[in-house]
Amino acid sequence: MKKTDTKSTPINTLKLTLPSLSVNEGIARTVTAAFCAYLGPTATDIADIKCAVSEAVTNCIVHAYKNTVGMIYITAEAFSSSTVKITIRDKGCGIADVKQARVPLFTTDAESERSGLGFTVMESFMDKLYVRSKIGRGTVVTMIKRLGNAATE
Amino acid sequence: MGSIKEKRNGQTLTVTLKGEIDHHSAVKMRSGIDKLLEESRPSTLILDLGSIEFMDSSGLGLIMGRYKKMNELGGELIVCNPSDSILKIFRLAGLGRFIKIQTK
Numbered sequence A: 001m002k003k004t005d006t007k008s009t010p011i012n013t014l015k016l017t018l019p020s021l022s023v024n025e026g027i028a029r030t031v032t033a034a035f036c037a038y039l040g041p042t043a044t045d046i047a048d049i050k051c052a053v054s055e056a057v058t059n060c061i062v063h064a065y066k067n068t069v070g071m072i073y074i075t076a077e078a079f080s081s082s083t084v085k086i087t088i089r090d091k092g093c094g095i096a097d098v099k100q101a102r103v104p105l106f107t108t109d110a111e112s113e114r115s116g117l118g119f120t121v122m123e124s125f126m127d128k129l130y131v132r133s134k135i136g137r138g139t140v141v142t143m144i145k146r147l148g149n150a151a152t153e
Numbered sequence B: 001m002g003s004i005k006e007k008r009n010g011q012t013l014t015v016t017l018k019g020e021i022d023h024h025s026a027v028k029m030r031s032g033i034d035k036l037l038e039e040s041r042p043s044t045l046i047l048d049l050g051s052i053e054f055m056d057s058s059g060l061g062l063i064m065g066r067y068k069k070m071n072e073l074g075g076e077l078i079v080c081n082p083s084d085s086i087l088k089i090f091r092l093a094g095l096g097r098f099i100k101i102q103t104k
């Protein structure tokens, strides 16, 4: 991947705040994908972004705010290099061990048929994944992806 | 969002999944499929994904759960017509190692 410019000022920004209701999984991924559309993504880019956003938002609903409803804060920033930076933040329970949580197939909720592959999907479908979390404070997931055919040049 | 449609043919139950599979829709799809399984106890369950427009890892949970269920019933599960993006998720899970997948 070429050097990106995600530390510079974004050329466009989306901010979306939604309560942690499962019906908002579809709304979050559709709105975020629409925001990315003008950056010239491939069809695969859009499918990848939808899936990664769906994973992060679902985690806020089923893990961070388990048995409660809280707000999910989504930011998407577009950069002139056709790169998008997506941040999904919650103020939920937090993750005790982020390294362990990112291990493929690891889940704390096997009874509800979680597959433990959410972070694996985010990591493989996006170029970069950062996870910051604090117990009792919440979690911030940041994902970066360069879009379009330029991404593979 | 997501819906299911079933067809019985002898010992084979084919369930066609439509629309989107995420955590929101998977809950309903799961109980719909399990109700059909309890009623007809087929020896083969075919899950047809040909009409799925979106799936995330919640779909994996749904498929792996039905795989376990069919094992308990002494039957088999076949997953057919996954799109390229669904196949990508299957590969992450190594699903093909234990579930029969039929592509077009």
Ligand SMILES: Nc1ncnc2c1ncn2[C@@H]1O[C@H](COP(=O)(O)OP(=O)(O)O)[C@@H](O)[C@H]1O
Residues within 6 Å of the ligand: A055, A059, A060, A063, A064, A065, A090, A092, A093, A094, A095, A101, A102, A106, A107, A108, A109, A114, A115, A116, A117, A118, A119, A120, A139, B057
């Ligand atoms: N936003 C979050 N808040 C609290 N815990 C989380 C969050 N996201 C993920 N986790 C934890 O990390 C684990 C792994 O997440 P993931 O890879 O998406 O798998 P799954 O959701 O199928 O369990 C979860 O089981 C959960 O314990």
Ligand SMILES: [Mg+2]
Residues within 6 Å of the ligand: A055, A058, A059, A114, A117, A118, A119
């Ligand atoms: Mg998850």
